[in-house]
Amino acid sequence: MEAAVTKCRCDLDAELGRVIARHEGKKDDLIEILYWVQKNYGYVPKDVQLIIADKMDVPLSAINGVITFYHFFSSKPKGKYEISLCNGTACHLRGAPQVLARFEKELGIKPHDTTGDNMFSLGLIRCLGACAVAPNITINSEPRARMEPDLVPEIINELKEKE
Amino acid sequence: MMKRVKSVDELIKFKEAALVKIKERQIGDKTTIVVNMGTCGIAAGARDVMMAIIDEIEKRNISDVIITQAGCAGMCEHEPMLEVIKPCSPQVIYTRLNKEKARRIVIDHVINGRVVEEYALMQQA
Amino acid sequence: MHYYRAHVLVCAGSVCVTSGCRAVKEAILEGITRHQLEEEIKVVETGCMGFCELGPLVVVYPEGVMYCRVKVEDAAVIVNEHLLKGRIVKHLLYQDPNTRKTVTLMKDLPFLSKQTKVAMRNAGLINPEDIEEYIAGEGYLALAKVLSSMSPEEVIIEMKKSGLRGRGGAGFLTGLKWEFTAKARGTQKYVVCNGDEGVPGVFMDRSILEGDPHSVIEAMAIAGYAVGADQGYIYVRAEYPLAVEKLRHAINQACEFGLLGENILGTGFNFEVNIRVGAGAFVCGEETALLASIEGRRGEPRPRPPFPANEGLWGKPTLINNVETLSSVPPIILKGGAWYASMGTEKSKGTKVFALTGKVNNTGLIEVPMGIPLKEIIFDIGGGILNNKKLKAVLAGGPVGGFIPAEHLNVSMDYESLAALGTLIGSGSLTVIDEDTCVVDLVKFFVEFCHEESCGKCTPCRIGTKRMLEILERITRGEGKDGDIEALEVLCDYIKNTALCGLGQSAPNPVLSMLRYFRPELEAHVRDKHCPASVCAFLFDSPCQNTAEGGVR
Numbered sequence: 001m002e003a004a005v006t007k008c009r010c011d012l013d014a015e016l017g018r019v020i021a022r023h024e025g026k027k028d029d030l031i032e033i034l035y036w037v038q039k040n041y042g043y044v045p046k047d048v049q050l051i052i053a054d055k056m057d058v059p060l061s062a063i064n065g066v067i068t069f070y071h072f073f074s075s076k077p078k079g080k081y082e083i084s085l086c087n088g089t090a091c092h093l094r095g096a097p098q099v100l101a102r103f104e105k106e107l108g109i110k111p112h113d114t115t116g117d118n119m120f121s122l123g124l125i126r127c128l129g130a131c132a133v134a135p136n137i138t139i140n141s142e143p144r145a146r147m148e149p150d151l152v153p154e155i156i157n158e159l160k161e162k163e
Numbered sequence: 164m165m166k167r168v169k170s171v172d173e174l175i176k177f178k179e180a181a182l183v184k185i186k187e188r189q190i191g192d193k194t195t196i197v198v199n200m201g202t203c204g205i206a207a208g209a210r211d212v213m214m215a216i217i218d219e220i221e222k223r224n225i226s227d228v229i230i231t232q233a234g235c236a237g238m239c240e241h242e243p244m245l246e247v248i249k250p251c252s253p254q255v256i257y258t259r260l261n262k263e264k265a266r267r268i269v270i271d272h273v274i275n276g277r278v279v280e281e282y283a284l285m286q287q288a
Numbered sequence: 289m290h291y292y293r294a295h296v297l298v299c300a301g302s303v304c305v306t307s308g309c310r311a312v313k314e315a316i317l318e319g320i321t322r323h324q325l326e327e328e329i330k331v332v333e334t335g336c337m338g339f340c341e342l343g344p345l346v347v348v349y350p351e352g353v354m355y356c357r358v359k360v361e362d363a364a365v366i367v368n369e370h371l372l373k374g375r376i377v378k379h380l381l382y383q384d385p386n387t388r389k390t391v392t393l394m395k396d397l398p399f400l401s402k403q404t405k406v407a408m409r410n411a412g413l414i415n416p417e418d419i420e421e422y423i424a425g426e427g428y429l430a431l432a433k434v435l436s437s438m439s440p441e442e443v444i445i446e447m448k449k450s451g452l453r454g455r456g457g458a459g460f461l462t463g464l465k466w467e468f469t470a471k472a473r474g475t476q477k478y479v480v481c482n483g484d485e486g487v488p489g490v491f492m493d494r495s496i497l498e499g500d501p502h503s504v505i506e507a508m509a510i511a512g513y514a515v516g517a518d519q520g521y522i523y524v525r526a527e528y529p530l531a532v533e534k535l536r537h538a539i540n541q542a543c544e545f546g547l548l549g550e551n552i553l554g555t556g557f558n559f560e561v562n563i564r565v566g567a568g569a570f571v572c573g574e575e576t577a578l579l580a581s582i583e584g585r586r587g588e589p590r591p592r593p594p595f596p597a598n599e600g601l602w603g604k605p606t607l608i609n610n611v612e613t614l615s616s617v618p619p620i621i622l623k624g625g626a627w628y629a630s631m632g633t634e635k636s637k638g639t640k641v642f643a644l645t646g647k648v649n650n651t652g653l654i655e656v657p658m659g660i661p662l663k664e665i666i667f668d669i670g671g672g673i674l675n676n677k678k679l680k681a682v683l684a685g686g687p688v689g690g691f692i693p694a695e696h697l698n699v700s701m702d703y704e705s706l707a708a709l710g711t712l713i714g715s716g717s718l719t720v721i722d723e724d725t726c727v728v729d730l731v732k733f734f735v736e737f738c739h740e741e742s743c744g745k746c747t748p749c750r751i752g753t754k755r756m757l758e759i760l761e762r763i764t765r766g767e768g769k770d771g772d773i774e775a776l777e778v779l780c781d782y783i784k785n786t787a788l789c790g791l792g793q794s795a796p797n798p799v800l801s802m803l804r805y806f807r808p809e810l811e812a813h814v815r816d817k818h819c820p821a822s823v824c825a826f827l828f829d830s831p832c833q834n835t836a837e838g839g840v841r
Contacts, residue, residue: 030584031567062585069586069743071568072526088488089686089719090645092733126570126741128527129491130203131643132239132651141529143206145242167546170554171432174423181424199412201498202530203491234499234534235491236412237653253297253347 079121088127091135102149195248201235207242215262219269292330299345309344319367355380407615411499419541422502430618435555443514449625451637456610468597469515472605477517483524486570487686489717492641493611497531501538507614570741589789632658636702646720677722685714687734688794690801726823732760738795749792752783766826768814
């Protein structure tokens with residue numbers, strides 16, 4: 001469970017230049033680049049969007065269109081620990097709504113929000129494909145199965161204690 | 164050891180060789196532990212199980228055990244799962260494991276040859 | 289090491305010892321000596337096999353035949369019949385207590401024995417990171433066969449003969465799709481593998497990509513040869529990071545082995561495969577939206593024709609097949625189209641993987657011949673309903689499918705029979721619901737899904753699903769009113785007939801299915817403000833719960 005943001009911003013910006021250069025002239029690779037940005041920056045900042053638009057010769061509106069279209073990208077910063085609940089059918093039937101309610105209560109935030117201390121974000125994802133062990137959650141993309149509302153405080157404490 | 168397969172004949176020869184290697188699992192003298200490491204398995208704790216097995220095997224300095232992995236076997240309900248293949252004996256699939264259960268399987272089944280009945284899938288049949 | 293023709297394993301677990309296995313072993317050894325089979329057959333004592341109740345247990349390999357409750361006097365029969373003449377001694381086999389049928393092999397768990405694995409033949413058995421294990425199981429031999437002894441036309445004929453239909457949902461004949469792409473004009477063509485398994489509740493593609501990535505890669509190369517493409521793209525969902533990792537590894541290995549790249553197996557055929565990772569949008573499973581996404585744009589569908597077979601990726605002819613479809617290709621090439629077509633029904637050939645989820649005992653992935661009765665899937669393979677509850681319905685096709693109510697449990701699982709019931713095989717999701725599941729709540733969940741996943745390009749889908757959702761939300765809050773049901777009917781009709789792509793056209797399916805089979809339950813919500821399954825929080829059954837704090841379940 002590595003936290004999403006580990007490097008300092010200036011290192012990232014230099015690396016971003018290299019990543020864009022690798023895809024130079026290939027507008028089709030836009031999603032690949034955004035993927036890299038989301039993974040390394042934790043979100044897609046406005047100024048990075050501008051850099052990509054300029055260097056890739058793609059309108060900013062097109063980049064923004066792609067970011068808002070796909071669930072994976074976010075233009076808002078996310079918390080250090082991104083907790084996502086699977087929102088598939090099997091999870092729904094086996095108690096995911098109750099697990100979500102407990103996370104909302106314990107963290108005091110709604111889905112797609114981040115706690116004030118930037119520690120936790122709450123998200124929803126479409127089916128993880130691990131339906132047989134539903135309900136599932138992921139913490140920074142590491143999956144955990146067979147969730148129950150009563151396990152929620154334990155998980156949050158476990159993450160807090162890591163700090 | 165990676166080598167290019169340059170013709171159809173070479174591929175067939177390579178296949179035969181690979182087949183012998185795999186058959187040795189059943190008749191050779193090594194025990195194979197196959198841990199199912201699909202998303203469902205990992206979500207249910209397969210990584211912990213794998214680490215516990217590696218740890219237990221290393222701690223005891225056992226050399227004739229092969230630890231390998233496979234994907235999701237479709238029986239996700241039973242994850243985490245693993246299979247123990249001992250020479251000249253039936254394969255046993257263990258289900259719904261955790262670290263402690265995995266350690267017990269290494270000690271009881273892999274080392275001492277006693278199937279851990281209560282974790283074996285076959286018992287549920 | 290001395291090789292024996294057969295091994296006789298005698299379980300010597302503590303329970304079997306108490307029930308007399310040692311004497312049985314001695315008797316078998318004696319029989320073997322009497323017939324001078326010592327050089328051919330080895331008797332081994334094993335640890336507990338886990339069937340203590342059935343001991344003393346004797347298992348004969350290589351067949352893996354399991355004999356139960358063997359007595360000393362049975363030993364002679366086993367030696368005379370099985371070891372000497374190769375005939376299985378039927379009366380000593382294990383009997384399933386429920387069905388009274390005998391189970392011969394250890395692999396014959398009811399969950400596994402009713403299955404026929406084609407697409408999932410390797411998943412869960414081989415190490416996905418080791419190409420050798422794939423090759424040992426005849427991997428890449430199908431590619432070798434087509435490259436060395438078949439013309440592209442012959443490959444397509446074989447695929448047509450197999451009757452394989454697209455397993456992603458639409459069910460279009462795969463061989464025909466290959467033929468269209470092969471015949472399309474153009475020198476540059478592409479093969480795309482659709483691994484955007486977005487329907488919640490299905491995970492066979494994930495299982496195959498994670499557990500057997502080479503089968504998909506091999507099939508893409510075969511398809512490339514057949515249609516005249518030298519480049520392939522695999523589009524995988526962002527939600528499946530492990531699948532992406534295994535695929536990357538597999539592609540690299542295949543390249544190192546020269547099974548991808550230039551001049552494959554010295555035949556002059558070139559093929560390369562790239563991965564594109566999706567970014568979380570259900571609509572990208574629609575083929576034109578998927579192509580837009582590969583090209584780095586918003587994944588919005590466009591009207592067809594032109595079909596991708598003629599104008600696909602970057603306007604070039606493109607073959608798009610889903611993971612499960614491709615994974616079935618190598619066995620079809622090796623064993624022949626006729627072999628595959630011998631399974632299934634007249635119009636639905638071969639096998640299909642279903643993802644069994646919901647309120648059923650054995651959830652998981654199952655691969656069965658088309659045409660199997662649903663009842664066998666739920667009760668024999670699935671082991672029945674969780675906690676012995678009553679089956680209410682099975683939902684086929686996920687959020688764009690429909691219900692199969694309990695009274696149609698004998699339906700044959702094929703494209704045509706399910707269509708007649710107003711539902712579809714789709715990508716193979718089977719969600720079991722019991723008497724505690726509220727159909728209205730579940731349908732609301734699906735409409736919400738389709739609404740959120742609507743790309744917004746066409747009005748019927750974007751606004752129509754929103755209106756349906758609003759009505760259903762009102763109904764489940766106890767604010768349903770006269771005319772709501774009729775309004776739903778009208779909306780369904782509009783959306784179905786006017787939406788641009790498959791997502792919109794099928795979004796009304798669960799609502800229509802609910803209207804067809806569960807109208808009284810819906811009416812109870814609307815008119816009586818009552819939820820018969822006690823799920824909808826505001827419409828509780830018993831008065832005492834109604835007076836408690838609102839919404840507490």
